[in-house]
Amino acid sequence: MRSFNIAVFAGDGIGEEITKPCVDILDQVISKVGGFKTKYEWLSAGAAYYLETGESLPQSSMDKARDADAILLSAMGLPDVRYPDGTEISPQIEIRMELGLYAGVRPVRAIPGIPPALFNPESHDLDFVIIRESTEGLFASHGKGEIINNKTATDTMVITRDVSERLFDFSLKLGQKRKAQGLSSTVTCVDKANVFKSFAFFRSIFNERAAGFSDIETNHMYIDATALNMVQKPHRLGILVTENMFGDILSDLGAGLIGGMGYAPSADIGDDNAVFQPCHGTAPDIAGKGLANPTAMFLSGAMMLSWLGEKHDFEPATKAGQMLQEAVDLAFSGGDLVTTELGGSAGTMDVYNAVSSALDTL
Ligand code: ATP
Numbered sequence: 001m002r003s004f005n006i007a008v009f010a011g012d013g014i015g016e017e018i019t020k021p022c023v024d025i026l027d028q029v030i031s032k033v034g035g036f037k038t039k040y041e042w043l044s045a046g047a048a049y050y051l052e053t054g055e056s057l058p059q060s061s062m063d064k065a066r067d068a069d070a071i072l073l074s075a076m077g078l079p080d081v082r083y084p085d086g087t088e089i090s091p092q093i094e095i096r097m098e099l100g101l102y103a104g105v106r107p108v109r110a111i112p113g114i115p116p117a118l119f120n121p122e123s124h125d126l127d128f129v130i131i132r133e134s135t136e137g138l139f140a141s142h143g144k145g146e147i148i149n150n151k152t153a154t155d156t157m158v159i160t161r162d163v164s165e166r167l168f169d170f171s172l173k174l175g176q177k178r179k180a181q182g183l184s185s186t187v188t189c190v191d192k193a194n195v196f197k198s199f200a201f202f203r204s205i206f207n208e209r210a211a212g213f214s215d216i217e218t219n220h221m222y223i224d225a226t227a228l229n230m231v232q233k234p235h236r237l238g239i240l241v242t243e244n245m246f247g248d249i250l251s252d253l254g255a256g257l258i259g260g261m262g263y264a265p266s267a268d269i270g271d272d273n274a275v276f277q278p279c280h281g282t283a284p285d286i287a288g289k290g291l292a293n294p295t296a297m298f299l300s301g302a303m304m305l306s307w308l309g310e311k312h313d314f315e316p317a318t319k320a321g322q323m324l325q326e327a328v329d330l331a332f333s334g335g336d337l338v339t340t341e342l343g344g345s346a347g348t349m350d351v352y353n354a355v356s357s358a359l360d361t362l
Contacts, residue, residue: 002036004308004317007068009061009091012046013282014292015074021352022072022297026305028359029324035316041068047081047089047282057091066099066273070304073277074297078284085143092277093142096134101268101275102163103170104132104247105303108234108254108264111295113332115342117257122235127183130240130254131171132247134268136163139244159198159243161205168209170269171241175216178238188219190226190242190250202243226250230257251279255296260341262293265300267307276304286340290347293339298328298355323362330358 010019023040030038043061050056065071073095077088095101110116110126140158147153171187179185189206191199203220210218217238221229223246229237230253242250255264261280268275278296286292302324309318331337331354338344339351346354 002314002316004036004038004069005067006038006040006304007061007065007071008040008042009045009065009071009073009076010042011074011076011282012048012078013075013284013287014280015046015076015282017287017290017292017348018278018294018297019072019074021294021348022074022301025298025324025352025355025359026301028356029305029320029327032359032362033316033320033323036314040072045091046076047078050089051081056089057094062095062098065095068273070308071095071273071275072301072304073275075278075280075282077282087143090142092275093139095275096268097142099270099273099275100135101270101273102133102135102167103269104130104134104244104251105174105267105269106130106132106247106251106254106264106279107266107299107303108237108258110258111263111332112329113335113337114259114263117259118231118234120232120235126234126257128234128237128239128254129174129178130242130247130251131167131174132242132251133163133167133244134247135244136160137244137246139248157196157198157243157245159202161201164202164205165209166271167241168206171239172209172213172216172218175213175239179216184236184238186217186219186238187213188221188226188238188240190221190223190240190246192223192246193220194222199243206241223250227253230254255279260293260339261296262339262341263295263299265296265298265303267300267303269307274304274307276300276307290349291340292348293341293346294348294351295328295332295339295355298351299325302328323359324355327355327358327362330361331355 141155306321
């Protein structure tokens with residue numbers, strides 16, 4: 001039987017609490033669909049591991065992650081655990097850089113039954129995608145910024161032709177897939193090309209690549225106007241492709257539109273590897289209380305199955321990914337499963353039980 005090796009980083013804070021339920025729900029959907037199985041390798045990394053060992057991402061974990069068919073990661077880092085330079089432990093950023101996971105896919109899809117943040121009636125059917133470049137941009141300065149004479153600090157943004165071309169091609173191809181599914185497919189390059197040379201370069205490469213996709217509508221928007229449009233007219237958006245730091249900020253805004261961080265999944269995809277993890281961090285304020293919403297983690301798991309299905313042209317995995325997303329939608333559709341994040345009482349295991357029961361009925 002076909003088997004996929006999944007590298008799992010349970011991480012820190014609420015990461016540890018949502019990983020096991022996610023693996024259990026993946027096992028449930030996989031055995032329901034049949035035709036394949038997954039083997040999990042639990043790997044060490046993160047802030048707690050750094051406290052114990054002085055290392056945040058051991059080479060052995062990195063090597064095993066690289067060799068796996070896919071990487072499932074919850075969240076890593078704790079505010080009080082820092083490197084000597086004051087920055088937080090963030091192996092997830094190192095993994096993205098090391099494996100060249102340039103396309104950070106952050107779907108902003110309203111789950112039926114979750115009250116939207118906006119009053120606009122159309123925001124009930126939001127379905128757009130942010131593609132955050134995840135290996136360069138301002139984050140290229142991670143660990144490299146400088147403070148000169150305690151008077152001036154600098155961090156440098158890097159935009160390369162090679163990564164930008166692959167990022168835009170990925171986004172334009174996603175536009176084609178969404179168009180075929182009848183979903184909004186306009187691809188918009190989000191930048192600040194009116195002020196920065198690096199963004200003017202980013203935009204010019206976007207135009208070059210877009211010229212090769214005549215079937216897809218394309219557009220440009222400045223980052224400030226994008227923030228406005230995400231609140232005022234989010235239902236008109238298709239795919240927003242942008243630099244790393246802008247994407248980081250916009251994806252939290254996107255999460256806010258669909259109920260909060262606990263509902264926002266993501267995938268960081270490269271040419272050979274991919275990491276699937278919720279958009280949120282380790283949420284130390286609620287860690288250890290059983291309150292974390294595992295929905296974003298479950299949906300990230302669903303994205304992993306769909307990606308495996310597409311990459312290997314293997315229908316059962318695609319089907320399992322779709323079914324898990326359907327089960328999440330079904331669990332919330334009645335409106336009575338209200339997570340603590342939205343003022344209700346449903347904690348991690350309540351959501352797990354509801355999604356698991358929904359799966360049983362599909
Ligand atoms: P990072 O910088 O690592 O992305 P962050 O500082 O943006 O992390 P998060 O850890 O994402 O912060 O938390 C932001 C807020 O969202 C916190 O109040 C946290 O409790 C809440 N939150 C995050 N994830 C969840 C979740 N899965 N369920 C419920 N609440 C969450």
